Amino acid sequence: MSSRLEMHHYETIMAVSETGSVTAAAGRLHVSQSAVSHRLAEAERRLGGRLFERRPSRGMQPTPAALALYQAARRAMPDLARAERDFMRSVGGTTATVRIGVGSYDCYHWLAQFATASADRLEGLLLELVVVGDAPVQRLADRTADLILAPGPAHGTCEVQHMFTDELVLVTHPDHRLAGRSWIGPEAVTEEDYFTYSRQPSPGFEYERFLRPAGVSPRTITVLEQTGAIAEMIAADFGVSILSRWAMSPWLDSGRLVAVRCGRSGLDLEWSALTRFETDDAPERQVADAIVGWLGDTKKT
Structure with missing residues (x-):
C-alpha cells in the first residue's frame, strides 16, 4: 500500500x-x-x-x-x-550540514584550529556559522541552529554538555586607570562609560551577580549588539565592559585589551555545548562531542 x-x-x-x-x-x-x-x-x-x-x-x-x-x-x-x-x-559526499552559533558572543577564534584538528573525525560534515544572540535554546527549538556554544545557564529544554569554566572580567584599554589593578569592586564602574551587547540583563551574568547586589550602575551604558564591535571600541579607549575572558582572548593575547578580575575571588562563567535531544550518532552530537573534547585538551595545554 x-x-x-x-x-x-x-x-x-x-x-x-x-x-x-x-x-x-x-x-x-x-x-x-x-x-x-x-x-x-x-x-x-x-x-x-x-x-x-x-x-x-x-x-x-x-x-x-x-x-x-x-x-x-x-x-x-x-x-x-x-x-x-x-x-x-x-559515496563520499557531504553527509550533513551542522549549523553552529556562539551564544551572546560573536567569537570564532577557535574554529579554524578546531576544524583542522578534527578534520578526520568529522569527515563529510559541513560546518556552517549562524548568528545566535542571547536566546540560544530558542534557536535550537526553531531549528535555525543545530549546535550552540553558550555561556552561563541554559534556559529551556536541550541537551547540555559542559565544556570548560571561564571567567567574566572587566575589559579595558591598556592605559585605562583600572588596567593595573589585580581586581575591582563593583563601585569601580560608577564613573565609567560601559558597553553591553544586550538591552536586557541576562540571568547569571555581571549585572545580576556583581552590579545589582551592590546597588551600582555605570555612568553611561551603550548597547552594541556585536561583542567584536565592543572590543574595538574599548581598544580605542571609548569605555569598558565586563565580558568573557575566553571570548576576548584574541584582543587580550595581542595586548590591545587588558582584563581585570571582578571581585577578589572573580566571577566564574561556565561554557556549555547545547543541542537538541538527538541520538548519539546525530551529526550535531558528533560535532558537539568533538568540540568538548578538543577544547578540554586545549585548556590543559
Whole structure:
C-alpha cells in the first residue's frame, strides 16, 4: 500500500504538533505561513479528515488520529536521516550540514584550529556559522541552529554538555586607570562609560551577580549588539565592559585589551555545548562531542 502523504507533509505535521502554531512551524521549516496552511489542507484532503484542532490556551493541537501520525513520523524520521547519511558517506559526499552559533558572543577564534584538528573525525560534515544572540535554546527549538556554544545557564529544554569554566572580567584599554589593578569592586564602574551587547540583563551574568547586589550602575551604558564591535571600541579607549575572558582572548593575547578580575575571588562563567535531544550518532552530537573534547585538551595545554 502506497503512502498518501509525502515527506513534506509529515515534516509539517511534526512542526505544527511541536510548536502549536502555524507561524512557528513556518519559521522552523523556513517556508511561508501560507505554505504550511496549504500543506495541512492538502494532507487533510488526501487523508479525508482533520489533523489539528485550535484550542485557545494551547494553540494548534493534533487530533488523536493525527497524534498517531506524528508519533510514527518522530520514530521514522531519525532512521530515514541516518540512512541518508550512511548512503552519502558510502559515496563520499557531504553527509550533513551542522549549523553552529556562539551564544551572546560573536567569537570564532577557535574554529579554524578546531576544524583542522578534527578534520578526520568529522569527515563529510559541513560546518556552517549562524548568528545566535542571547536566546540560544530558542534557536535550537526553531531549528535555525543545530549546535550552540553558550555561556552561563541554559534556559529551556536541550541537551547540555559542559565544556570548560571561564571567567567574566572587566575589559579595558591598556592605559585605562583600572588596567593595573589585580581586581575591582563593583563601585569601580560608577564613573565609567560601559558597553553591553544586550538591552536586557541576562540571568547569571555581571549585572545580576556583581552590579545589582551592590546597588551600582555605570555612568553611561551603550548597547552594541556585536561583542567584536565592543572590543574595538574599548581598544580605542571609548569605555569598558565586563565580558568573557575566553571570548576576548584574541584582543587580550595581542595586548590591545587588558582584563581585570571582578571581585577578589572573580566571577566564574561556565561554557556549555547545547543541542537538541538527538541520538548519539546525530551529526550535531558528533560535532558537539568533538568540540568538548578538543577544547578540554586545549585548556590543559
